[in-house]
Amino acid sequence: MFIQTEATPNPEVLKFLPGKAVLGEGTRDFRSPDEASASPLAADLFGIEGVNRVFYGPDFITVGKQADEDWAHLKAPILASIMDHFTSGQPLFADAGDSEAGGHDEGVYEGDTAQIVAEIKDLLDTRIRPAVAQDGGDIL
Template sequence: MASTTLPRSAARSLPRAVPSVRSQASRVATRCLHQNASPITASPLRNRPGVRQWNQRVPMPAISVGRRTMFIQTESTPNPDALKFNPNQRVLPESISSPFLEYLTPRSTLAPPHPSPLAAKLLNIDGVTSVFFGVDYVTVTKDSATPWAHVKPEIFAIINEFMLSGQIIVNTVEDKAGESGQEGTEQDSLAYDENDSEVVGMIKELLETRVRPAIQEDGGDIEFRGFHDGQVLLKLRGACRTCDSSTVTLKNGIESMLMHYIEEVQGVQQVMDQEEEIAMKEFAKFEEKLRQQKGPDAAPSAVGKGSLDTVEG
């Protein structure tokens, strides 16, 4: 019997031309599995497992709700005994024409025309001597013997409570007896007045645009008390009122600028209230006593009645 011999080239192409049975079977099986797949349906209700109610009571952990706080920025001032608190919202009501209010005694916080519950609480803190309200900040001044670490947390807490609760910071009541308990309740002393002379108008403009912003930045303000015989009468408020550097501010700063731009100005004097005048006299006596103890050649202090021209208010 004659055997048929395939050429080598034909033998190599044979597996490619004839697919294997295994590959066909897998394709058929795959196709059949896809065609015969049944959709997934929900099981009958009777075959579902029952749900038993859990009766054990689990004690809920106690949740402590803390008090809300707000961001109050604190700024130091040239006066080491005064701090400026910025609550980032308006402090003085818009109905008050004055740019500031200053409370120097607990009685002033209750007297008309602008009693203040916030100032009353702050002045009730041991060591706090005065409270100053700017348009959007509060300046608190303490005595030199009280450290800030003792009073600053309580000041923060009181201001935070008033701002968050929406309590009235400053009230306005009728002043029937003419008793003004606060400083700065009248009209803004630097406001334009048609009755002012040309020189006074120029002085007010320079104070308003060049001086007041810097003093407000330091937690205080300035009042114009008049212009007489070439002398500009001014009153510093807030942190600048009891600051040792107020002498430099008035003489080297404000006086030099006013004399440079206005030739009619010959000097600047600070108006002193009666309490401040008494304090200055007591300080002068204390300096004189120290000078006698140290000897006649001792240099006088930079702060004192003789270091700044003053007039009684």
């Protein structure tokens, strides 16, 4: 298994591309070890000293670090944890029903409002989401 890394505009965040689906659809953000307990991989990543955020995207994992830590020391253990997880065949979440997929509110709209909502959703999907994804994130 070969995992690529990609720099982001934020020097405290690095994007890891395992070459296979992570969530497939949607996103999940872990901002603390307590939140990460829902996912064995996120919990392992938070177990690495200096990691302070884990974000799952459709086909990537973004890891944030503390400002005083160096990627040269963190990158190898992070890569090892990601590789171990994907080669072990473990599920991404301890409870399969615990994933929170991002997406649009599927409310029912009529007339001009429906057209405006459709245009907003299109802009989010074609312009905003790709720009935010370049920084290793997503929007809901």
